[in-house]
Amino acid sequence: MFPGTKVVYEGKVDERHCIDSKSKTYDGDQWVKAEIxxxxxxxxxxxxxxETVLQYSKPQIGGGVVNRFDPAIKKDGKLLKNGFIALQSEGQPVDFRNIEIKDLSQKRN
Known part of the structure; x- marks a missing residue:
């Protein structure tokens, strides 16, 4: 999770920065399809x-590792209804391609 964010994982609020998934490890140069x-x-x-490898709920403001924040905005426990999308690697090289965002809130005809 991002610093300053908590989620509910396995029925309780989890403040870890990284939650292990059930995904296998991919070695070598290969493309892996990820959907969130x-x-x-x-x-x-x-x-x-x-394959579903990780599931959690109720992303919310909270936790530590936050510097120079505005207390009027950082209200611990407030559910996050919008925000930013970030792609990153935790210490390993990675390339991204064919990134698509589909807004599921839009009604279909």
Whole structure:
């Protein structure tokens, strides 16, 4: 999770910076399909090559490792309904391609 963010994982608030997934490790040069489904402030699901590897809910403001924050904005426990999308690697080289964002809140005809 990002600094200053908590989620509910396995039924309780989890403040860890990184939560281990059930994903296998991919060695060598290969493309891996990753999908993240975010249902507002309720449920987030990570799917790697068609397999659900991590699921948590209720992303919220809270936790430490936050510097120079505005107390009027950082209200611990407030559910996050919007924000930024960030892609990163935790210490390993990574390339991204074919990134698509689909807004699931839009009604279909």
């Amino acid at each position: 489904i975010v249902l507002g402030d309720s449920l987030i699901t990570h799917i790697i090559d068609g």
